[in-house]
Amino acid sequence: xxxxxxxxxxxxxxxxxxxxxxxxxxxxxxxxxxxxxxxxxxxxxxxxxxxxxxxxxxxxxxxxxxxxxxxxxxxxxxxxxxxxxxxxxxxxxxxxxxxxxxxxxxxxxxxxxxxxxxxxxxxxxxxxxxxxxxxxxxxxxxxxxxxxxxxxxxxxxxxxxxxxxxxxxxxxxxxxxxxxxxxxxxxxxxxxxxxxxxxxxxxxxxxxxxxxxxxxxxxxxxxxxxxxxxxxxxxxxxxxxxxxxxxxxxxxxxxxxxxxxxxxxxxxxxxxxxxxxxxxxxxx
Numbered sequence: 001x002x003x004x005x006x007x008x009x010x011x012x013x014x015x016x017x018x019x020x021x022x023x024x025x026x027x028x029x030x031x032x033x034x035x036x037x038x039x040x041x042x043x044x045x046x047x048x049x050x051x052x053x054x055x056x057x058x059x060x061x062x063x064x065x066x067x068x069x070x071x072x073x074x075x076x077x078x079x080x081x082x083x084x085x086x087x088x089x090x091x092x093x094x095x096x097x098x099x100x101x102x103x104x105x106x107x108x109x110x111x112x113x114x115x116x117x118x119x120x121x122x123x124x125x126x127x128x129x130x131x132x133x134x135x136x137x138x139x140x141x142x143x144x145x146x147x148x149x150x151x152x153x154x155x156x157x158x159x160x161x162x163x164x165x166x167x168x169x170x171x172x173x174x175x176x177x178x179x180x181x182x183x184x185x186x187x188x189x190x191x192x193x194x195x196x197x198x199x200x201x202x203x204x205x206x207x208x209x210x211x212x213x214x215x216x217x218x219x220x221x222x223x224x225x226x227x228x229x230x231x232x233x234x235x236x237x238x239x240x241x242x243x244x245x246x247x248x249x250x251x252x253x254x255x256x257x258x259x260x261x262x263x264x265x266x267x268x269x270x271x272x273x274x275x276x277x278x279x280x281x282x283x284x
Contacts, residue, residue: 003228003274004221005200005281006259007032007156008235009060010130011049012042016242020235020256022048025055028260029268030235032277034060034128034156037113038067038085046120056277058126059114059152061143063133064092069112077102078109089131096136107142114150126278128156135184144195154198154278156230159185160206166219168208178206198281201225205232210250217258221267228281233259 008021011033018041024030035045035057049057064085068075072083077100079085086092095101117124127147128134134143135158147155159182170178185203192199204220205212212220212233220231236242236252243249258264268275 001274002224002226002271003276003281004224004268005032005056005228005230005276005278006030006233007034007058007128007230007278008233009034009128010036010039010234011057011060012036012039012045014039014236014242014245015041015044016238017041017236017252018045018048020237020252022052022055023237024235024256024259025052029265029275030055030233030259031275032056032058032125034058034126035117035122035124036060036062036066036130037069037116038062043120046117046122049122056125056279057122058128058154058156058278059117059124061110061113061127061129061134063106063109063129064089064131068109069116070109075102075105075109077105089133092133093136096139103138103142106139107146110142111146114146114152118150124150124152126154126156127152128158132158132181132185135181135188137184137187140188140191144191144197147197148195153196154281155192156203156232157185157189157192157199158182158203158206158232159189160203164204164223165207166204166216166223168211168216170207174207181206200230200281201227202229203232204229210234210248211254212258213251213254214258214261214264217255217261218264218267221264221271221273224273228276235259
């Protein structure tokens with residue numbers, strides 16, 4: 001049996017992303033989302049989630065690009081002179097590997113982010129992170145500790161198969177980066193299993209991340225193995241508007257169209273792919 005979680009990242013980033021995720025759940029195949037506690041539209045996203053109980057909502061731990069939940073003076077190693085997180089994951093990783101990130105501050109900020117979502121009245125279905133930083137050795141141990149404390153039993157492990165591209169024309173650098181992430185995620189999976197965490201068997205959406213237009217989404221569906229899988233997507237209603245605020249060059253609108261496309265929905269139905277969220281995954 002093929003079970004599929006279609007998880008939309010960055011819920012709470014922007015009102016345009018929020019609406020795409022809610023509409024993609026109601027009109028398409030989105031089953032789950034990851035709420036960014038630090039996003040400018042995060043509290044609004046939480047309110048929408050409470051109005052949409054069929055949508056699974058997890059924690060999207062965010063340690064780059066946004067502002068921390070805690071006051072900057074409490075997490076000085078995580079922020080720049082303006083009190084913001086460092087601009088991207090490469091800056092963070094470099095500082096992390098050089099020992100310039102205080103682990104106690106990381107633990108405190110991650111805990112505050114989970115608690116913020118709980119304070120908004122939501123029970124997280126799973127845990128993942130912006131730019132997949134939670135799989136870094138050391139930080140992953142903190143995430144396991146906090147997941148256990150907050151009774152979060154499910155987690156994303158972004159271990160896309162090493163050779164999988166789904167037809168996406170990724171350059172060599174992107175494929176090497178994807179393989180490095182997969183290696184770390186596989187190491188993390190071993191620790192997570194020992195802690196009793198539940199994770200999908202398979203993961204897709206890394207190599208085409210931010211560019212998951214319909215033909216690539218369809219290619220993933222056609223490649224789905226038996227068991228449980230997660231497809232990560234980043235939908236938004238207006239790529240032009242979002243592109244003015246975020247320089248990621250994501251194809252947000254194309255991803256929204258992919259998860260609501262008639263051909264995609266028909267394929268899922270005809271091939272008896274069972275759409276679930278992380279909530280249902282816990283009962284396998």
